[in-house]
Amino acid sequence: MLRYTLMRLGIFVGCFLVVWGLVATGIVPRGLGGSNYLWIALLALVVSAPISFVVLRGERDRASEKIVARVDRAKATMDANRSMEDQADDAARAHGA
Known part of the structure; x- marks a missing residue:
């Protein structure tokens, strides 16, 4: 970029x-x-x-691909964190019941 x-x-x-x-x-x-x-x-x-x-069309396309890759990694990390929170919440509810 x-x-x-x-x-x-x-x-x-x-x-x-x-x-x-x-x-x-x-x-x-x-x-x-x-x-x-x-x-x-x-x-x-x-x-x-x-x-x-x-x-600069080619350079703009390369920069765009890098940005898309970063966004995809951030989304994957957020999804992983969200699923870990859901699992912890489910375990706490099962343990408390």
Whole structure:
């Protein structure tokens, strides 16, 4: 997951630098007043999102598989704990009766 996040951040930084260069050369219009860097960041975000979606598809799938495996392990642990509690409760009720 960290690898995916760093790759996504790298794509954003690359897009930010490209958009900054385009704004600095006047190819893309500047933001209003002092909002130039916010404008550049928003443009970079809009450009980097579809690029990340396409380029990082495989990495996103691998991260998703890891997350699913962790969730399945957590569910199995919770089920095991729940069944142990049920067995202990049943034993206590049988012993008390």
